[in-house]
Structures are given as C-alpha cells and as structure tokens.
Amino acid sequence: MSAAAEALARAFAPAAEGEPAWLAERRLEGLRLFEAAGLPHTKLEDWRFTSLDALESLELEPAPEAAPVDSGLADAVRAEVGPALCALFVDGREREIPAGEAEGISLEPLTRAAGNDALGLQGRLGALADPKRRSLTALNAALFAGGASLEIAADARPERPIHLVWLQSDGAHAAHPRFAIRAGAGSRACVIEHYVSGPGARGLCNPVTEIELEPGARLDHVVVQDQSGDVFQLGALAARGERDSELRTTSVALGGRLGRWDVYGTLAGEGARLELNGLYLARARQLLDHHTTIDHAAPRTTSEESFKGILDGRGHGVFHGRIHVRPDAQQIEAAQTHRSLLLSDQARINAKPQLEIYADDVRCSHGATVGQLDVDQLFYLRARGLTLARARALLTFGFAREICERIPLAPLREALERRVLNWLPAGDDA
Amino acid sequence: MPLLEIRDLHVSVEDQEILRGVDLTIEAGEVHAIMGPNGAGKSTLANLLSGREGYEATRGQVLYRGKDLLDRTPEQRARDGLFLAFQYPVEIPGVTNSYFMKASLNALRGARGEPELDAFDFLTLVKQKMKQLDFDESFLNRSVNEGFSGGEKKRNEILQMALLDPRLAVLDETDSGLDIDALRIVADGVRALGREDRAVLAITHYHRLLEYLVPDHVHVLVGGRIARSGDRGLALELEERGYGWLEQEGAA
Ligand SMILES: Nc1ncnc2c1ncn2[C@@H]1O[C@H](COP(=O)(O)OP(=O)(O)OP(=O)(O)O)[C@@H](O)[C@H]1O
Ligand SMILES: [Mg+2]
Numbered sequence: 128m129s130a131a132a133e134a135l136a137r138a139f140a141p142a143a144e145g146e147p148a149w150l151a152e153r154r155l156e157g158l159r160l161f162e163a164a165g166l167p168h169t170k171l172e173d174w175r176f177t178s179l180d181a182l183e184s185l186e187l188e189p190a191p192e193a194a195p196v197d198s199g200l201a202d203a204v205r206a207e208v209g210p211a212l213c214a215l216f217v218d219g220r221e222r223e224i225p226a227g228e229a230e231g232i233s234l235e236p237l238t239r240a241a242g243n244d245a246l247g248l249q250g251r252l253g254a255l256a257d258p259k260r261r262s263l264t265a266l267n268a269a270l271f272a273g274g275a276s277l278e279i280a281a282d283a284r285p286e287r288p289i290h291l292v293w294l295q296s297d298g299a300h301a302a303h304p305r306f307a308i309r310a311g312a313g314s315r316a317c318v319i320e321h322y323v324s325g326p327g328a329r330g331l332c333n334p335v336t337e338i339e340l341e342p343g344a345r346l347d348h349v350v351v352q353d354q355s356g357d358v359f360q361l362g363a364l365a366a367r368g369e370r371d372s373e374l375r376t377t378s379v380a381l382g383g384r385l386g387r388w389d390v391y392g393t394l395a396g397e398g399a400r401l402e403l404n405g406l407y408l409a410r411a412r413q414l415l416d417h418h419t420t421i422d423h424a425a426p427r428t429t430s431e432e433s434f435k436g437i438l439d440g441r442g443h444g445v446f447h448g449r450i451h452v453r454p455d456a457q458q459i460e461a462a463q464t465h466r467s468l469l470l471s472d473q474a475r476i477n478a479k480p481q482l483e484i485y486a487d488d489v490r491c492s493h494g495a496t497v498g499q500l501d502v503d504q505l506f507y508l509r510a511r512g513l514t515l516a517r518a519r520a521l522l523t524f525g526f527a528r529e530i531c532e533r534i535p536l537a538p539l540r541e542a543l544e545r546r547v548l549n550w551l552p553a554g555d556d557a
Numbered sequence: 558m559p560l561l562e563i564r565d566l567h568v569s570v571e572d573q574e575i576l577r578g579v580d581l582t583i584e585a586g587e588v589h590a591i592m593g594p595n596g597a598g599k600s601t602l603a604n605l606l607s608g609r610e611g612y613e614a615t616r617g618q619v620l621y622r623g624k625d626l627l628d629r630t631p632e633q634r635a636r637d638g639l640f641l642a643f644q645y646p647v648e649i650p651g652v653t654n655s656y657f658m659k660a661s662l663n664a665l666r667g668a669r670g671e672p673e674l675d676a677f678d679f680l681t682l683v684k685q686k687m688k689q690l691d692f693d694e695s696f697l698n699r700s701v702n703e704g705f706s707g708g709e710k711k712r713n714e715i716l717q718m719a720l721l722d723p724r725l726a727v728l729d730e731t732d733s734g735l736d737i738d739a740l741r742i743v744a745d746g747v748r749a750l751g752r753e754d755r756a757v758l759a760i761t762h763y764h765r766l767l768e769y770l771v772p773d774h775v776h777v778l779v780g781g782r783i784a785r786s787g788d789r790g791l792a793l794e795l796e797e798r799g800y801g802w803l804e805q806e807g808a809a
Binding site for chain 2: 501502503504506507508509510511512513514515517521522524525526527528529
C-alpha cells in the first residue's frame with residue numbers, strides 16, 4: 128500500500144463502544160478490502176484521468192472527535208436553503224440533529240440506528256454501496272464515524288426539506304461521512320446534502336450515501352459539493368428504486384482541489400424512474416470527475432441523465448456515463464447528455480458514454496458536446512453595454528442554468544445561480 | 558458638430574473590400590434612411606459602427622460626437638449612446654430577457670454616472686415601455702430571443718432601444734418581417750426617441766417604414782458606395798424603378 132493508504136488504514140479502531148457486533152465485523156471486512164486494493168490509481172480504467180498522487184504528500188490524520196465548528200459557515204449554508212430540518216455533522220459526526228417525528232421522518236446517527244434491529248440496517252448497510260466494488264467505499268465502511276440514518280415513513284410528506292450539512296474541519300483530516308436513506312412506500316420528500324469546509328481545510332472527505340426507494344416513493348435529492356480549494360472529495364452515491372419510485376438527484380460541484388463522484392443507480396422495479404442531473408465548474412488546476420452507472424434491471428424503467436461541465440483556467444473535467452440494460456428489461460427509456468463549455472485554451476475535458484444494451488425494446492439516446500462561448504452572443508451582449516468579462520459570465524451562467532433550474536427549492540436554486548454567476552471574474556464592472 | 562461623420566470609409570471583410578468610400582454626415586435631430594440592394598454593404602456599415610469583430614476599416618474615418626469611434630470597444634460605444642438594432646437578433650438560452658436588459662441598462666446608467674436601478678424600479682420602467690410597444694410582459698421571463706418569432710425578435714430590439722434611450726440608433730431592417738401594426742409601433746418607438754439631440758439611421762428595403770418614420774435624408778448604397786442621396790421622394794422613386802439604373806450610373 129502507498130503511504131497515504133497506510134496512514135488512512137492506521138486510523139482503524141475496533142468497533143466503538145455500543146456498536147453491534149455485525150457492524151464491527153463489517154468494519155473489519157472494509158479494512159481488509161481496502162488494504163487489499165489500496166487507493167485507486169491511474170492504472171485502473173475508471174481512474175485513468177484522475178490521479179490521487181497529490182494525496183500522498185498530505186500526511187493525512189484521522190479527524191479529531193470534536194473539531195471546532197465554524198458556526199458562521201454552517202449558518203451561511205443554512206441560510207442558502209431556508210426553512211428546513213437541518214442537521215449538522217462535522218467530519219461525519221453528528222453535532223445537531225433536529226427532531227422530525229412530527230413530519231414522519233426519523234433522523235439519527237447511523238451508529239445508533241445500527242443497534243435498532245427494527246431498522247434492519249444489518250441487511251441494508253453496504254447492500255447498495257458495495258465495498259468490494261470500490262476500495263474507497265470499503266475504507267468508508269471501515270472508518271465512518273457517526274453518520275446519519277434517515278427513515279421516511281410510508282406515505283409521509285414532510286413539509287420542510289431535510290438538510291444535512293457535512294462540514295469538513297480545518298487541517299489535513301480524513302473524514303468518511305456515511306448516510307443511509309430509506310424512503311418509505313408512497314412518501315414524498317426532499318433531501319439536501321451540503322459538503323462544505325472553511326479555507327483551512329485541506330484533507331480528504333470520503334462520503335458514501337445509500338438511498339433505497341420503496342414502491343411509489345418519490346425523492347428529490349440535491350448534493351452540493353462546495354469544499355474549499357484544498358480538499359479532496361471522493362464520494363459515492365448508490366441508489367435503488369423499487370416499483371414506480373422516482374429519484375431525482377441533482378448535483379452541483381464547484382469546490383475542492385479534486386472532486387470525484389461515483390454514482391450507481393439501480394432501477395429495480397417496474398416503472399421506476401431516475402433523473403440524474405449534474406453541474407460542475409472547475410478552474411485553476413481543479414479536477415472534477417463524475418462516473419455514473421445506471422442499471423436498468425427491470426422492465427419499463429426510465430432514466431434521464433443530464434450533465435454540464437464548465438472548465439476555465441487549467442480546469443479538467445472527466446465524465447463517464449455508463450448505462451446498462453439487462454436482457455430481460457424491456458420497454459426501457461434511457462437518455463443521457465453531457466455538455467461541456469471550455470472557457471480557456473488550457474481547460475480539458477474527457478467525456479465518454481458507455482452503453483451496454485442487452486434488451487431490444489429500448490429507446491436510448493446519448494449526446495455529448497464540447498463548446499466554447501459563442502462569438503455572436505458575446506457581441507450581442509457587448510453591443511448592449513456589457514463588458515467582455517461580464518458577457519462571458521452571463522453566457523456561462525446561461526449555460527449552467529438549465530441544470531440549476533432542476534433544483535426544487537427556490538432559495539437554494541437562487542443561491543447557486545448567484546454562485547455560478549460570480550464564479551467567473553466579472554472584470555471592472557458589476 | 559455632427560453626431561456622426563463618416564469620411565471616405567473603406568471596409569473589408571475577410572480581405573474582401575465591401576465598403577468602398579462611404580461619406581455620410583448625421584446631425585443631431587435627424588432621421589436618415591439607407592436603402593440598397595441585397596449585398597450592397599448596409600449591414601456591413603451597421604456592424605462596423607457597432608464594433609463587430611472581423612470588420613476592418615482599411616481607409617477613412619468615423620467620428621462620433623467629434624471623436625474617433627473605431628478605436629472604441631463595442632461596449633464603450635454602447636455606453637456612449639450608440640445602439641444597433643440587429644438585422645438578426647441573437648438567441649441566448651438560459652439568460653432571461655429581463656435579467657439581460659437590466660444588466661444592459663445599468664451598465665449604461667453607470668457609464669452616465671446615474672445610480673443603478675433596483676429590480677423593482679427596473680420592472681416598473683420596462684413594463685411601462687412594453688405597454689407602449691404593445692409587447693406582452695411574458696417575454697420578460699423568457700430567454701433572450703429564444704424561440705421568439707421573427708417579428709417578436711424585432712419588437713424585442715425596439716424594446717431595448719426604448720429602454721436604453723440611445724443618442725444614435727442604427728436600425729438594420731427592423732421593419733422586415735413586421736406586420737403593419739408592429740411597423741407603426743416601431744415607428745412610434747423611434748419617434749419617442751425623437752428629441753433634438755437624438756438621431757436615427759434606418760436601414761430598410763421598404764418605403765413603407767419611411768412613411769411612418771419620415772426621414773430627413775434618404776441614401777442609396779450600391780456596390781459599397783452611396784450612389785445617391787435625396788429626400789423622401791428618392792425612396793418612392795426607388796420603389797418604382799428598382800436599383801438597376803443606379804447600378805448602371807455607378808458603373809459608368
Ligand atoms: N462575415 C462575413 N463574411 C463574409 N462575407 C461577408 C461577411 N459579412 C458580409 N459579407 C459580404 O459582404 C457583402 C455585403 O453584405 P451586407 O450584409 O453588408 O449586405 P446588406 O446590404 O446588408 O444586404 P441585405 O440587404 O441582404 O441585408 C455581401 O456580399 C456579404 O456576403
Ligand atoms: Mg443587411
């Protein structure tokens with residue numbers, strides 16, 4: 128193993144007090160798997176463009192149990208979302224968890240929920256985010272502290288969105304946030320995850336989220352990756368939708384030194400639908416990498432995937448979109464688009480669709496474009512008095528907006544739109 | 558001092574000379590019309606005036622308010638009160654008309670030393686202008702020109718003109734594709750500008766617009782030169798006789 132991998136594995140401690148025996152076993156299994164595979168490296172096909180070498184020089188330490196909280200940052204993130212059931216986690220450990228029983232939800236630390244046999248987490252945890260498939264997931268399984276379990280009762284319709292703020296502490300800390308969501312049959316809810324940190328953070332955030340949707344459940348899920356510029360964010364989402372369920376996940380990634388997100392979506396029941404939207408903005412020497420796998424495992428399932436990347440400076444984007452249709456899964460609709468905008472000569476994008484279709488009654492479309500700002504549009508804006516810098520910012524915003532529009536909450540949508548608009552330097556005028 | 562003074566202007570596009578010695582003087586308070594056959598160079602002149610890339614003045618001079626215009630950026634020209642209504646307005650997906658126009662108006666106000674308008678004051682103003690132009694408010698929340706019909710795009714140009722209140726408005730075939738009612742509205746919009754210190758340069762193929770606009774001078778651009786100038790009577794004559802006789806005269 129590399130030095131960084133060894134340092135990460137050294138943080139392993141046998142199960143914390145009060146954790147059930149099965150969880151201790153899982154942690155050990157995770158550790159073994161991680162030790163066998165090590166950190167991903169560029170010889171792996173899925174990590175060809177994304178080197179973690181820079182992680183080696185970090186001298187990562189385990190996150191302390193009670194790192195100080197930047198309450199200003201947490202408040203700013205809360206304000207972006209507005210009224211919500213908001214839970215705060217620092218380095219994956221719970222700090223504040225609101226009571227949501229009245230609205231039909233139960234949110235508690237995952238390590239505590241694990242001891243509640245009624246929730247059946249023994250059979251659920253890691254069932255979607257398979258530690259054998261991805262060594263970082265194994266590492267998370269071994270080391271996650273605290274974490275969150277969200278149960279949305281059948282037919283529940285919480286009025287407020289459920290907002291989880293995952294704060295990464297200052298320093299070169301390794302944190303492994305873990306989140307398990309179960310949306311009960313017929314429920315409707317909105318869950319927002321914010322991954323943020325202050326300017327002093329320069330560690331590793333390695334989150335894993337698992338989402339189970341029971342029949343007819345509908346979940347709107349938003350993930351904002353807004354880490355400070357020195358953080359490595361290597362995350363995974365694994366979701367599974369039963370019959371007639373609907374998951375809409377919209378991701379906005381604009382932070383971090385290196386961001387990688389692996390998404391595994393399984394449409395397991397007839398009529399299930401998955402909408403996966405992503406917007407990412409990389410500049411300076413940032414690398415943002417999205418790998419998605421959508422598995423149509425049942426007939427009459429639908430997936431719709433739209434990603435947009437904006438790359439400035441030496442920013443580098445990577446997108447890999449895999450769609451898999453199993454032989455017995457007929458009447459499938461799958462659409463995938465990836466569009467990228469290169470704002471500088473040195474920006475780079477590697478995008479690749481991968482379609483594996485083994486059924487014949489399938490309507491599948493995919494499209495990928497790489498473009499620059501349009502000179503006629505730039506001129507039109509300048510002819511109306513906007514500076515070149517402002518015109519560029521506005522057009523970039525226009526490009527991004529299609530994805531922002533899919534964020535269900537107006538305050539958050541507007542906050543993110545403002546971020547995008549101000550992401551490019553506006554030059555001399557506002 | 559004239560508002561605009563063009564002297565012996567030669568303009569090349571991709572190394573091909575399109576304008577070959579244009580002279581034109583526009584005084585404040587005047588309305589000028591330019592007519593001429595397809596490909597004569599009318600839009601080339603409009604594009605050059607507004608600072609579009611790729612249009613190179615190889616000879617001659619353009620003075621706007623007594624100062625050299627050609628070394629200024631498009632945005633500086635706009636901030637200085639020059640407005641081009643595009644022959645083919647550009648679609649900008651993802652940017653709402655209202656956001657765009659507010660940004661534009663505030664950029665111009667800033668340049669004039671006026672305070673920016675906030676969202677409320679802007680909306681009040683733009684809705685008032687839209688009402689005058691009989692232009693539905695729903696166009697505010699749509700992306701700039703996206704999916705607009707030809708006529709709607711032209712109306713949107715006129716709305717911007719009304720909002721930005723330019724010193725010199727260059728209208729490049731703003732009347733093409735407009736129905737009669739819309740035409741009257743365009744003309745009203747132009748006339749609403751019509752204060753003593755404003756001027757309009759209208760490029761058109763039709764006498765129709767000129768009935769409403771009532772130009773002080775009509776020029777005919779043929780083969781990259783102004784072949785003839787006159788009053789409104791010239792426009793009527795052109796409509797009857799076409800451009801052939803001028804092309805022959807020019808060649809002679
Ligand atoms: N960007 C360009 N690239 C190549 N040729 C151009 C370009 N712009 C103009 N031209 C050429 O210059 C000539 C004049 O074009 P211009 O658009 O100015 O004509 P116009 O008088 O506006 O015609 P119309 O009445 O059809 O609008 C045409 O032959 C045109 O093809
Ligand atoms: Mg033209």
